[in-house]
Amino acid sequence: xxxxxxxxxxxxxxxxxxxxxxxxxxxxxxxxxxxxxxxxxxxxxxxxxxxxxxxxxxxxxxxxxxxxxxxxxxxxxxxxxxxxxxxxxxxxxxxxxxxxxxxxxxxxxxxxxxxxxxxxxxxxxxxxxxxxxxxxxxxxxxxxxxxxxxxxxxxxxxxxxxxxxxxxxxxxxxxxxxxxxxxxxxxxxxxxxxxxxxxxxxxxxxxxxxxxxxxxxxxxxxxxxxxxxxxxxxxxxxxxxxxxxxxxxxxxxxxxxxxxxxxxxxxxxxxxxxxxxxxxxxxxxxxxxxxxxxxxxxxxxxxxxxxxxxxxxxxxxxxxxxxxxxxxxxxxxxxxxxxxxxxxxxxxxxxxxxxxxxxxxxxxxxxxxxxxxxxxxxxxxxxxxxxxxx
Ligand SMILES: Cc1ncc(COP(=O)(O)O)c(C=O)c1O
Numbered sequence: 001x002x003x004x005x006x007x008x009x010x011x012x013x014x015x016x017x018x019x020x021x022x023x024x025x026x027x028x029x030x031x032x033x034x035x036x037x038x039x040x041x042x043x044x045x046x047x048x049x050x051x052x053x054x055x056x057x058x059x060x061x062x063x064x065x066x067x068x069x070x071x072x073x074x075x076x077x078x079x080x081x082x083x084x085x086x087x088x089x090x091x092x093x094x095x096x097x098x099x100x101x102x103x104x105x106x107x108x109x110x111x112x113x114x115x116x117x118x119x120x121x122x123x124x125x126x127x128x129x130x131x132x133x134x135x136x137x138x139x140x141x142x143x144x145x146x147x148x149x150x151x152x153x154x155x156x157x158x159x160x161x162x163x164x165x166x167x168x169x170x171x172x173x174x175x176x177x178x179x180x181x182x183x184x185x186x187x188x189x190x191x192x193x194x195x196x197x198x199x200x201x202x203x204x205x206x207x208x209x210x211x212x213x214x215x216x217x218x219x220x221x222x223x224x225x226x227x228x229x230x231x232x233x234x235x236x237x238x239x240x241x242x243x244x245x246x247x248x249x250x251x252x253x254x255x256x257x258x259x260x261x262x263x264x265x266x267x268x269x270x271x272x273x274x275x276x277x278x279x280x281x282x283x284x285x286x287x288x289x290x291x292x293x294x295x296x297x298x299x300x301x302x303x304x305x306x307x308x309x310x311x312x313x314x315x316x317x318x319x320x321x322x323x324x325x326x327x328x329x330x331x332x333x334x335x336x337x338x339x340x341x342x343x344x345x346x347x348x349x350x351x352x353x354x355x356x357x358x359x360x361x362x363x364x365x366x367x368x369x370x371x372x373x374x375x376x377x378x379x380x381x382x383x384x385x386x387x388x389x390x
Contacts, residue, residue, distance in 0.1 A: 050276035067268035075242075087220075089218040125177060178316055205233070211319055213291075229243065308379045323367070341381055
């Protein structure tokens with residue numbers, strides 16, 4: 001007889017993200033499915049130089065030692081300055097906690113704030129990885145429908161009437177849809193949430209990847225009880241696992257204790273390498289290269305979609321991030337399209353798992369990862385598969 005898993009393990013959602021990454025990495029496969037940044041945009045020379053600088057300086061031994069549980073202070077200071085300048089968010093470095101990627105923030109926030117049955121308002125659709133983290137803590141989800149420009153205010157009001165503990169949202173180039181909130185929506189969300197007794201959790205994973213700059217001011221800058229999560233994964237390297245959350249002052253001691261209980265601290269070596277990378281590279285120029293490259297990839301991707309998709313299929317033109325949101329005609333089955341595409345060696349991510357309700361006719365397409373030749377092959381497969389099932 002084996003020991004039974006905990007109730008928490010039982011309430012975890014199935015992970016399809018890692019499964020997709022493994023299917024997509026099989027030889028001959030093309031993938032529009034995952035959320036990986038374009039590896040050609042990594043800067044291995046810059047990272048090597050930064051790592052070598054750290055290891056040949058007085059910082060070498062401290063960088064290999066345990067460090068401050070909340071993270072390397074010079075990096076927290078740089079994040080604080082950048083958030084103030086770029087996102088309009090005034091947050092002291094002492095309120096910024098470095099984590100092992102921003103994914104860890106959702107687990108920590110779940111641990112800190114959610115008991116089974118607590119309300120959690122989320123975008124519908126929303127980021128699957130966060131839903132997986134939160135699900136372990138057994139929340140009752142209220143889905144707030146989201147479209148280009150922002151969430152349904154009526155939906156948000158209805159969700160808030162159930163007194164949730166948190167509202168989790170991605171106002172910039174959302175995963176999975178690529179949608180961004182307009183200025184009015186940001187202000188509208190802030191007005192509804194501020195003072196309501198709940199925590200706003202604003203995920204800014206794609207905030208630096210607006211094709212023409214930042215989509216808007218952080219909503220957290222207009223709300224007292226808000227957490228903003230961010231990451232170097234999409235713009236420097238996901239392998240280094242450096243993310244952060246900017247917390248209200250009252251939440252820092254508990255978050256620090258929770259982080260210590262989970263992992264003692266996030267990796268100090270990676271934090272110092274990123275910190276040095278930001279010093280030796282012109283970070284704005286680095287981001288500008290990425291934005292331009294992703295804009296060119298997106299334009300090409302959308303052009304090929306127009307050439308290959310049969311009538312009745314719709315999609316958006318996102319202003320940044322990595323994703324395009326495909327909508328089949330109402331009632332069409334996106335799972336059938338994914339299977340038909342897989343038979344043609346194209347891996348797709350159905351939109352349904354990102355939803356708390358509906359979404360059976362949607363698919364998330366990543367235009368950032370595939371190379372130009374993979375995009376052409378993948379689009380042919382997508383067009384044939386769509387014609388087969390529609
Ligand atoms: C919206 C969003 N938030 C957070 C993450 C987590 O990324 P990381 O843990 O690498 O910072 C991802 C990763 O795909 C994401 O798409």
